[in-house]
Amino acid sequence: xxxxxxxxxxxxxxxxxxxxxxxxxxxxxxxxxxxxxxxxxxxxxxxxxxxxxxxxxxxxxxxxxxxxxxxxxxxxxxxxxxxxxxxxxxxxxxxxxxxxxxxxxxxxxxxxxxxxxxxxxxxxxxxxxxxxxxxxxxxxxxxxxxxxxxxxxxxxxxxxxxxxxxxxxxxxxxxxx
Ligand SMILES: [Fe+2]
Numbered sequence: 512x513x514x515x516x517x518x519x520x521x522x523x524x525x526x527x528x529x530x531x532x533x534x535x536x537x538x539x540x541x542x543x544x545x546x547x548x549x550x551x552x553x554x555x556x557x558x559x560x561x562x563x564x565x566x567x568x569x570x571x572x573x574x575x576x577x578x579x580x581x582x583x584x585x586x587x588x589x590x591x592x593x594x595x596x597x598x599x600x601x602x603x604x605x606x607x608x609x610x611x612x613x614x615x616x617x618x619x620x621x622x623x624x625x626x627x628x629x630x631x632x633x634x635x636x637x638x639x640x641x642x643x644x645x646x647x648x649x650x651x652x653x654x655x656x657x658x659x660x661x662x663x664x665x666x667x668x669x670x671x672x673x674x675x676x677x678x679x680x681x682x683x684x685x686x687x688x
Contacts (some may be wrong), residue, residue, distance in 0.1 A: 527565035529635035532591035532658040535564045536633055539571070540595040549573050551652055554584075562584040563654070568662035574599065579645030582669040582676065586610050586639070590659040593633025597653030601626045601634070603642035610667065611640055618674040628655075641669070641676070651688040 528537075539545055541562065550557050551573045563569030574597070582602075587610065603624045608616065626634065633655075636642070648651040668680040 513632065525565065527658075527660050529589050529591060529637065531564055532567060532589065532660060533593070533635040534547060535567070535569065535658050536591050536593040536656040539569070540593045540633070540685055541630065545571065546654055546656075547554040547596045548655060551575075551654075553652075558585040561658075563658040563660070565660065566662065567603070567660035568649075568659050569656065569658040572655050572657060574644075574646035574650065574655070576646060576648045576650055580643050582641060582643045582671050584608070584610065584639055584641045584667050584669075585659055585663055586665040586667060588658060588659040588661055588663055589635070589637050590640070591633060592628075592644075592655055592657040594628045594630050596630055597646060597648060597651045598630065599628045599653050599655055600645045600647050601628060601642055602645070603636075607637070607639045608641055609660050614678045616676045618676060620674070643671075 513586070549559050549571050553575050555575065556578055557573040559571040561569035561571055603626070605622050605624050606618075628634070644655075664683070666682045667678060668682065670677045670679050
C-alpha cells in the first residue's frame, strides 16, 4: 500500500456526516490534478491516503480491470465513495447486519442490491453497510475516492456462497502496517 498525503481538506469541529463525506469525495473527484496523481498498476490496486474532513480517513484507489474488494463491512464507520474514472459496480445488502456475535448468516431472498457507479456517481452509506466493490471492465482502469468516519477501526471480511455469508477475517489497523 502506498501512502502519501495530498488532499483537499476541510476542518470541521464535529464528526463529519455522510453528506459531508459525500461532498468531500465529490470535490476530490473534481480535482483533476489529484486524480491524475494516483499511480496505476495493471497488476493490482493502488492507493494514496488523503486527508479527509473532520479527521476522517480518505483514500484514492485505482482498480485495474477485473479487480474487486470481496464482501466486507466497515463496522461502526460511515462512509462515502465516488467513481472518478471508469465505472464501478457495488453489490450490497439492503439490510443492516449486526457487526458482532455471528460467524455465518443465511440471507433471505430479495436483500441484494446492485449499483453501477459511472464516472461522477457515488453514494454514502451508514454503519454496518455490507458490500463489495468491483471494476468489471475487461479493458479499462477505474479510479475512485473513498472517505470513512470514524477512521476505519475494523474491516470484517466475508465469503459469500449463494445466500450464506460467512465471516472469514477481521482486519484491524495494526494488520495494515
Ligand atoms: Fe468498503
